[in-house]
Amino acid sequence: MNIGIIGSGKVGGTLGTRWAKGGHSVIFSSRNPDSDEMKDLVNQAGPKSRSASVSETTKASDVLVLATPWQGTQEALRNAGSLAGKVLIDVTNPVLPDLSGLEHGNTTSGAEHVAQWSQGAKVVKAFNTVGFNVMANSDFGADRAVLFYCGDDNSAKSVAHTLAADLGFEPIDAGPLTRARVLEPFALLWILLANVQGFGRNIGFKFLRR
Amino acid sequence: MNIGIIGSGKVGGTLGTRWAKGGHSVIFSSRNPDSDEMKDLVNQAGPKSRSASVSETTKASDVLVLATPWQGTQEALRNAGSLAGKVLIDVTNPVLPDLSGLEHGNTTSGAEHVAQWSQGAKVVKAFNTVGFNVMANSDFGADRAVLFYCGDDNSAKSVAHTLAADLGFEPIDAGPLTRARVLEPFALLWILLANVQGFGRNIGFKFLRR
Numbered sequence: 001m002n003i004g005i006i007g008s009g010k011v012g013g014t015l016g017t018r019w020a021k022g023g024h025s026v027i028f029s030s031r032n033p034d035s036d037e038m039k040d041l042v043n044q045a046g047p048k049s050r051s052a053s054v055s056e057t058t059k060a061s062d063v064l065v066l067a068t069p070w071q072g073t074q075e076a077l078r079n080a081g082s083l084a085g086k087v088l089i090d091v092t093n094p095v096l097p098d099l100s101g102l103e104h105g106n107t108t109s110g111a112e113h114v115a116q117w118s119q120g121a122k123v124v125k126a127f128n129t130v131g132f133n134v135m136a137n138s139d140f141g142a143d144r145a146v147l148f149y150c151g152d153d154n155s156a157k158s159v160a161h162t163l164a165a166d167l168g169f170e171p172i173d174a175g176p177l178t179r180a181r182v183l184e185p186f187a188l189l190w191i192l193l194a195n196v197q198g199f200g201r202n203i204g205f206k207f208l209r210r
Numbered sequence: 211m212n213i214g215i216i217g218s219g220k221v222g223g224t225l226g227t228r229w230a231k232g233g234h235s236v237i238f239s240s241r242n243p244d245s246d247e248m249k250d251l252v253n254q255a256g257p258k259s260r261s262a263s264v265s266e267t268t269k270a271s272d273v274l275v276l277a278t279p280w281q282g283t284q285e286a287l288r289n290a291g292s293l294a295g296k297v298l299i300d301v302t303n304p305v306l307p308d309l310s311g312l313e314h315g316n317t318t319s320g321a322e323h324v325a326q327w328s329q330g331a332k333v334v335k336a337f338n339t340v341g342f343n344v345m346a347n348s349d350f351g352a353d354r355a356v357l358f359y360c361g362d363d364n365s366a367k368s369v370a371h372t373l374a375a376d377l378g379f380e381p382i383d384a385g386p387l388t389r390a391r392v393l394e395p396f397a398l399l400w401i402l403l404a405n406v407q408g409f410g411r412n413i414g415f416k417f418l419r420r
Contacts, residue, residue, distance in 0.1 A: 001369070010342040015377075018346065022376050063369055065337070070320065077327045084330030087366040089337065089359075089373070090321050090390070110280065111300050117287045120294030121274070127299065132220040136228065140418045143353075148399075149299075156297040159211070159273055163299070166232050167225075174399065175407055180300075182402065185395030189358075189384065192392065197385055199419065206416040208350045209409065 004061030005029060006054060006076050012067030013041055020049040029057035055081040063087045111150075111180030122156035124149055125180040126164060129187045131194060131201045138168040138204070145204035146170050148186070150179035172207055214271030215239060216264060216286050222277030223251055230259040239267035265291045273297045321360075321390030334361035335390040336370040339397045341404060341411045348378040348414070355414035356380050358396070360389035382417055 001024045005012040008028040020026040026049040030038050033051040042049050058064060058080045066088055068076045077083070111125040126149035127135060138145050147169035149160040157173060164171035174183060194201045211234045215222040218238040230236040236259040240248045243261040252259050268274060268290045276298055278286045287293070321335040336359035337345060348355050357379035359370040367383060374381035384393055404411045 001373075003373075011337070011345070014342040014346045015337060018377055019373065024376075063373075064331070066324065067337075073320075073324065074327055077324070082330070086331045087363075087369050088324070088331040088333045089366075089370050090324045090333055090335045110283075114276065114283065114287070114298070114300045117284055120292070121296045121298040124297065124299045127221070127225060127275070127277075132224040135221065136224045140420050143416065143418050145418060146415075153297075156299075159297050160299050163211075163213075163225075163229065163273075166234075167228055172403075173407065175402060179399075179402065182395045182399040185392045186399055189389075189392040189396055192385060192389065193382075197383065202420045204418040205356075206353065206418055208353050208355060208414040208416055210350050210412045 001025070002060060002062045003027070004057040004064045006057065006064055006066050006080060007068035007072070008038065008041060008051075009067065009069070012065060013045075015065060015067065016049065017041070017045040020045040024048065026050075027052050027057045027061055029054040054079050058083065058086070061086070063089065065089045107181075109178065109180035109184050111177050111184070115177060122151070122153035123177060124151035124153070124156045124160040125177060125183055126150075126160040129183060129190055130204050131190070133201050134204050135167060140204060140206070143206045144168070144170045146172055146207040148172050148174040148183050150174040150177055150183060152177045170207060211235070212270060212272045213237070214267040214274045216267065216274055216276050216290060217278035217282070218248070218251060218261075219277065219279070222275060223255075225275055225277065226259065227251070227255040230255040234258065236260075237262050237267045237271055239264040264289050268293065268296070271296070273299065275299045317391075319388065319390035319394050321387050321394070325387060332361070332363035332366035333387060334359055334363070334366045334370040335387060335393055336360075336374060339393060339400055340414050341400070343411050344414050345377060350414060350416070353416045354378070354380045356382055356417035358382050358384040358393050360384040360387055360393060362387045380417060 003024050004027045005016040006029050016026040016028055028051045038051040042051050064086050115123040147164040151157045161171040193199045213234050214237045215226040216239050226236040238261045248261040252261050274296050325333040357374040361367045371381040403409045
């Protein structure tokens with residue numbers, strides 16, 4: 001495959017290097033394709049890689065991997081030339097610089113509304129990311145399913161933690177209540193995989209560490 | 211623990227039943243606590259459970275588990291009486307009835323903007339849900355990390371699939387490009403766990419099936 005990397009930073013550089021070493025032809029694009037940085041990258045990625053301008057990369061590649069910082073994404077695409085017919089793999093996330101959320105969508109959550117409607121209560125978001133059938137039986141053989149929770153009150157969170165452990169989950173603290181803005185879409189992912197993508201409801205996630 | 215379940219449907223019923231069997235005292239709330247349905251539920255959950263009105267449940271419970279359908283959530287809380295000092299575990303998701311998204315937040319995605327800015331390209335969202343270090347080395351011992359992708363063009367998606375498999379991931383099709391609305395927050399979850407919650411960047415997810 002001829003792969004062009006738009007945005008040759010850590011993500012684009014890593015992906016391109018691994019694909020080049022696996023036998024694909026990779027072009028790393030850059031405003032300065034002859035810079036020392038790009039030479040180092042190509043050196044590391046090996047003989048199946050080279051560097052080029054963005055427009056040359058676009059022209060020469062069947063597959064484009066978009067790995068720009070979000071703020072530079074629109075401009076990078078404007079400079080890329082015609083993209084008609086190209087496979088463009090979007091690796092970006094429109095994450096706000098302070099990690100408080102996403103630039104597009106997701107500026108509040110159900111949990112925050114619940115907190116407003118429950119003045120004085122210690123609200124924790126939990127048990128929303130898997131279906132009732134997985135809460136009924138959380139056994140996945142050798143694997144322990146994760147259960148995320150979030151909230152602003154530590155004592156309330158430790159309650160949720162205990163109750164999740166009671167059900168056999170690995171409870172993981174995802175932070176303050178505003179994290180429901182990510183746990184709720186995470187739940188929607190589960191729902192869509194189960195009900196629309198054909199995996200059925202006997203699914204879950206294990207949290208991997210190493 | 212004295213646990214009150216607000217919304218005793220599948221989710222609330224399952225949670226309450228498992229906790230009651232595990233030794234906690236559980237009250238299932240209902241508008242009709244003496245209905246046959248509630249009697250069956252209490253029968254199944256065993257001697258540590260009973261049913262009551264929402265206001266009585268609130269009064270008698272240290273921990274409230276909110277498991278209402280989203281559309282009934284505000285009213286249920288309005289009927290619950292004072293919640294001051296209560297631990298309230300919010301299990302709800304503000305999922306739209308047709309699963310197209312969430313009622314709050316998340317009505318578009320970066321990927322959809324990218325598609326608009328890349329007229330004619332076959333856009334796939336992928337490789338956005340783990341850090342570059344995990345893409346550099348996706349080995350988690352006996353566990354295979356999942357890599358979700360989404361898009362509207364099947365040939366482009368099969369490219370993303372192959373490229374993810376090349377890196378040692380289990381590639382999973384998450385559906386059309388609008389699914390970036392959940393994959394992007396899923397990515398933010400990874401980012402926050404890695405960088406804010408203290409788990410570090412050597413984390414990932416395994417997709418569990420049974």
